[in-house]
Amino acid sequence: MVNISRRADPKRGLIRLVKDIRRDGQLYVLLLIAVAFVILFKYAAYPGLRIAFMNYKPARGYAGSEWVGFDIFAKVFSDKDFTRALSNSLSFNFLDLAVGFPIPILLAILLNELRLKKFKRISQTILYLPHFLSWVIIASIALTLFKPETGLVNILLRNAGVIDQGIPFLTEKWHWAVTYLLIGVWQGMGWGSIIYLAAITGISAELYEAATVDGASRLRKIWHVTLPGIRPTMVTLLIMNLGRVMGSNFERLDSLGNVQVKPFQYQLAIYIYEKGLAGGNFSRATAVGLFQSLVGLLLVLAADRVAKKLGEDGLI
Amino acid sequence: MTSTTQISKRRAGMADWIIVIILTALCLTCVLPFVHVAAKSISSNTAVMAKSVALWPKGINIDAYRSIFRDGQLTHAMIYSVWMTILFTVIGLALTICAAYPLSRKRLRGRSLFALLLMFTLYFSAGLIPEYLLLKQLGLLNTMWALVLPLAFSPYNMLIMKTFFQSGIPDSLEEAAFLDGASNLTILTRIVLPLSKPIIATLCLFYAVGRWNAYADAKYYITRKALQPIQYLLSNMILSSGSDAISMSESAAVVSTPEVLQAAAIMFATVPILVLYPFVQKYFVQGVMIGAVKG
Numbered sequence: 141m142v143n144i145s146r147r148a149d150p151k152r153g154l155i156r157l158v159k160d161i162r163r164d165g166q167l168y169v170l171l172l173i174a175v176a177f178v179i180l181f182k183y184a185a186y187p188g189l190r191i192a193f194m195n196y197k198p199a200r201g202y203a204g205s206e207w208v209g210f211d212i213f214a215k216v217f218s219d220k221d222f223t224r225a226l227s228n229s230l231s232f233n234f235l236d237l238a239v240g241f242p243i244p245i246l247l248a249i250l251l252n253e254l255r256l257k258k259f260k261r262i263s264q265t266i267l268y269l270p271h272f273l274s275w276v277i278i279a280s281i282a283l284t285l286f287k288p289e290t291g292l293v294n295i296l297l298r299n300a301g302v303i304d305q306g307i308p309f310l311t312e313k314w315h316w317a318v319t320y321l322l323i324g325v326w327q328g329m330g331w332g333s334i335i336y337l338a339a340i341t342g343i344s345a346e347l348y349e350a351a352t353v354d355g356a357s358r359l360r361k362i363w364h365v366t367l368p369g370i371r372p373t374m375v376t377l378l379i380m381n382l383g384r385v386m387g388s389n390f391e392r393l394d395s396l397g398n399v400q401v402k403p404f405q406y407q408l409a410i411y412i413y414e415k416g417l418a419g420g421n422f423s424r425a426t427a428v429g430l431f432q433s434l435v436g437l438l439l440v441l442a443a444d445r446v447a448k449k450l451g452e453d454g455l456i
Numbered sequence: 457m458t459s460t461t462q463i464s465k466r467r468a469g470m471a472d473w474i475i476v477i478i479l480t481a482l483c484l485t486c487v488l489p490f491v492h493v494a495a496k497s498i499s500s501n502t503a504v505m506a507k508s509v510a511l512w513p514k515g516i517n518i519d520a521y522r523s524i525f526r527d528g529q530l531t532h533a534m535i536y537s538v539w540m541t542i543l544f545t546v547i548g549l550a551l552t553i554c555a556a557y558p559l560s561r562k563r564l565r566g567r568s569l570f571a572l573l574l575m576f577t578l579y580f581s582a583g584l585i586p587e588y589l590l591l592k593q594l595g596l597l598n599t600m601w602a603l604v605l606p607l608a609f610s611p612y613n614m615l616i617m618k619t620f621f622q623s624g625i626p627d628s629l630e631e632a633a634f635l636d637g638a639s640n641l642t643i644l645t646r647i648v649l650p651l652s653k654p655i656i657a658t659l660c661l662f663y664a665v666g667r668w669n670a671y672a673d674a675k676y677y678i679t680r681k682a683l684q685p686i687q688y689l690l691s692n693m694i695l696s697s698g699s700d701a702i703s704m705s706e707s708a709a710v711v712s713t714p715e716v717l718q719a720a721a722i723m724f725a726t727v728p729i730l731v732l733y734p735f736v737q738k739y740f741v742q743g744v745m746i747g748a749v750k751g
Contacts, residue, residue, distance in 0.1 A: 160565050166640040167558035171570055174555035181606050182577040188586025250475050265737055266483040274669035276691040280722045281489045292492050295507045334744045390672045395695055416585045429583025437580045
């Protein structure tokens with residue numbers, strides 16, 4: 141009905157549009173301030189992406205550098221460093237997900253089962269803390285704990301007679317991989333549990349009562365009531381996280397990494413920084429960045445589609 | 457009947473203890489590292505070199521902290537970082553309100569187009585080099601603004617605020633004010649914002665903590681020492697200087713061993729957060745809850 145009347149009188153629609161915009165003029169002004177800001181500091185960077193298709197020389201600028209089509213990408217994809225960085229990024233992100241995804245769920249269930257309210261509140265406060273520390277501080281503390289000679293953990297283990305020589309937690313690549321992953325879990329578990337705790341709060345108390353009447357044990361209640369109750373949250377978060385497997389956290393890698401663990405620390409963020417800003421190969425670093433952004437965007441869009449198909453909220 | 461209830465009660469007791477033990481252990485992993493670093497930072501050189509300092513300081517002295525203040529680098533970076541963080545937070549919050557309020561009004565024409573425009577950068581970033589070149593073009597490299605402006609608008613925070621405006625402010629309130637002849641701006645500043653204090657506090661903290669902790673952009677855009685925020689300085693002092701050294705001016709650093717100095721430097725940068733954290737923590741949780749509705 142509405143459509144028909146609009147089509148019948150386009151002039152009237154236009155007048156209403158103008159009227160609406162007039163009424164909300166102030167709102168548009170506010171909006172345009174934000175939009176202008178984003179255009180100036182974010183969108184204005186997009187044209188810079190063209191150097192992924194140029195042989196860009198900083199000294200010659202955009203105008204003086206020649207276009208080379210997809211040459212840079214061809215070079216990137218045959219670059220051993222790039223393949224290494226890509227496979228490291230993907231492996232570590234999947235490992236992060238495999239270890240880091242279930243832990244917040246377990247933690248939320250544990251916290252929820254806790255009957256001492258005060259203890260619960262205090263432990264929540266403590267467990268959220270690592271999320272608020274910078275990677276520099278986390279890495280510095282890790283260093284004082286895990287150094288082979290002078291780190292507290294190694295000293296204690298040596299004094300207890302468990303080991304003769306310090307464990308190279310941060311200086312041998314396989315040990316580093318484990319330390320890196322566990323520190324990530326440690327940093328994110330408390331914070332990650334908040335969202336699940338909120339979801340658990342939303343589960344109807346009647347379900348638990350009914351389960352109690354049926355004589356369900358605590359574990360059974362967790363299995364048959366709590367877990368199904370937070371399933372939508374789990375699915376949404378899992379899909380969201382899968383959409384992010386192309387990302388890499390420069391600060392976490394940079395602060396925890398060192399020369400000895402380079403083979404594993406060398407991930408996309410490090411590649412882009414070292415080849416680009418540090419090495420001066422702007423075109424190649426931009427091409428890798430563009431590749432990362434594009435794949436990341438596609439993954440997020442796909443994740444959103446899947447989430448909506450499954451009847452969840454979606455992200456966008 | 458009574459016996460079964462007793463059994464289930466006793467079993468529950470056991471489970472409770474196991475849960476308490478696990479959670480206590482996890483909490484200790486969050487607390488003890490700080491206790492250790494704090495103890496080390498006020499211990500004597502000999503005790504630290506003898507590797508006898510665990511959780512309790514030995515041979516208490518505050519020489520390392522004296523060195524930090526005499527050296528001045530960290531204190532300067534701390535003041536600079538506080539100032540920069542405040543500026544960043546104010547600008548970020550203002551932009552977020554500017555965008556979130558109009559977008560929260562369902563009647564606004566072109567709302568979804570503007571939303572897409574503002575959210576897009578969250579999903580597709582130009583990447584390090586183009587952003588670096590942009591800042592270079594704008595003449596912002598090696599200025600404090602390089603650390604303030606590019607990150608000042610956070611689409612994610614905007615989303616949280618928009619969600620709050622949509623669900624936390626009743627439409628009827630706005631309509632009533634509208635009928636009384638109030639303009640959009642009056643409604644925003646007189647009605648909406650005063651009702652939004654909790655979310656404003658939350659987002660202030662999101663912006664502030666984000667800025668305070670980040671150092672990658674300083675590594676990319678800043679080479680002048682005086683403009684380095686404290687996290688970056690700390691990273692240069694402790695992480696980049698090799699495993700057993702700390703870079704500080706000779707005269708200042710001579711009193712303490714590098715290890716004690718490192719511990720003191722870590723504490724110096726962490727204590728402000730540790731002190732503020734218990735008071736502001738609840739606002740963060742609030743933000744996550746709102747963000748979880750759609751984020």
